[in-house]
Amino acid sequence: MQQFCSLFVCLCLTTTALAQSLPDVRNKKIISKYELTAGVGLLKSDTYYEVNKNKIGYSFGGGISHVFSKTFELKIRALYELKGSKTQFGAGYWRDGVTTEVTSLISTNLHYVTAALMPTFHLLKNKRLLIGAGGFYSVMTRIKIYEDQTNETTGVTTHYDRTQGNTRRLTSQRDFGVSGYSGYVIPLSKKKDLTFMLHYNKSLTDFNDGFNSWQRSNVILLSATLGLYR
Numbered sequence: 203m204q205q206f207c208s209l210f211v212c213l214c215l216t217t218t219a220l221a222q223s224l225p226d227v228r229n230k231k232i233i234s235k236y237e238l239t240a241g242v243g244l245l246k247s248d249t250y251y252e253v254n255k256n257k258i259g260y261s262f263g264g265g266i267s268h269v270f271s272k273t274f275e276l277k278i279r280a281l282y283e284l285k286g287s288k289t290q291f292g293a294g295y296w297r298d299g300v301t302t303e304v305t306s307l308i309s310t311n312l313h314y315v316t317a318a319l320m321p322t323f324h325l326l327k328n329k330r331l332l333i334g335a336g337g338f339y340s341v342m343t344r345i346k347i348y349e350d351q352t353n354e355t356t357g358v359t360t361h362y363d364r365t366q367g368n369t370r371r372l373t374s375q376r377d378f379g380v381s382g383y384s385g386y387v388i389p390l391s392k393k394k395d396l397t398f399m400l401h402y403n404k405s406l407t408d409f410n411d412g413f414n415s416w417q418r419s420n421v422i423l424l425s426a427t428l429g430l431y432r
Contacts, residue, residue: 218396231432237265239279241401241425247287250415255288257309261423263317270314272329277320283340285377285419286310303354310411312419314340314377324387332385338403340377347411351386372411377419379405387429 218289239264247254265279288309295302322334385399401423408416 216267232268233432234269234275235267235432236430237267237277237279237427238261238430239281239425239427241399241423243283243285243403243421243423245286245288245422246422247285247417248420249287249289249417251289251291251308253290255290255307257286257288259284259286259421259423261342261425263316265318265427267322267429268364275322277298277318277336279316279318279320281316281318283314284311284317285340285421287417287419288314289417304352304423305352307350307352308347309349310417311345312342312377312409313344314342314359316340316377318381321385322383330387330389332387332397332399333383335380335382337380340380342373342375342377345372366431375409377405377409378407379419381402383400393431394431395431397429399425399427401425 239262243259243261245257245259247257261281261283263279263281267275267277269275269324286309288307290305290307292303292305295304316338317340318336318338320334320336322332325331325333345365349362349364350359352359352364381401381403383399383401385397388396388398390396401421403421403423404418405419408418410416
């Protein structure tokens with residue numbers, strides 16, 4: 203949580219510096235709006251294994267924006283996110299002349315603190331339709347890897363915690379990528395609005411897990427954001 207607060211402060215300072223460097227702006231306030239956002243994501247990760255299952259993640263945090271014109275604003279957000287994957291594979295084990303077939307379901311939970319840069323355009327006559335593309339950079343804070351192994355002969359499932367080992371090496375890995383998004387703004391009052399957005403976040407780097415296999419996060423996220431104008 204300390205990392206999250208520090209990241210949010212850094213983002214505020216970055217927006218201040220950027221806004222001051224561009225004199226031709228419509229809104230003279232450096233920070234036009236504060237935002238509180240939360241969303242649920244469908245994790246559609248690419249992995250080393252052939253069979254990938256759907257997994258649910260989340261994202262929540264805060265942000266600020268600067269309005270440059272009626273049609274363009276720059277949003278910067280600090281988020282806490284759950285990414286990861288759920289994969290399935292089969293294997294056979296030979297012991298004492300007997301082959302045992304098992305099916306393993308591996309769930310990887312990757313917890314990140316994320317900085318997101320979101321240039322956003324307002325469309326339509328009322329400027330309520332949003333569209334944009336940006337990028338993100340994530341620092342991992344925690345990792346959990348679980349395996350449910352089912353014996354195909356007996357039908358018995360055994361649960362394993364596979365997080366053991368050098369988690370510091372695993373969490374030292376970073377994630378970064380690009381995102382596209384669209385949404386719609388619903389005014390609540392002169393000082394408040396509510397925005398629903400659909401995001402597609404695509405990682406551009408692999409995470410190498412404790413099984414010496416890789417995965418790359420792709421997230422379809424539905425978010426709701428409360429905006430508070432200054």
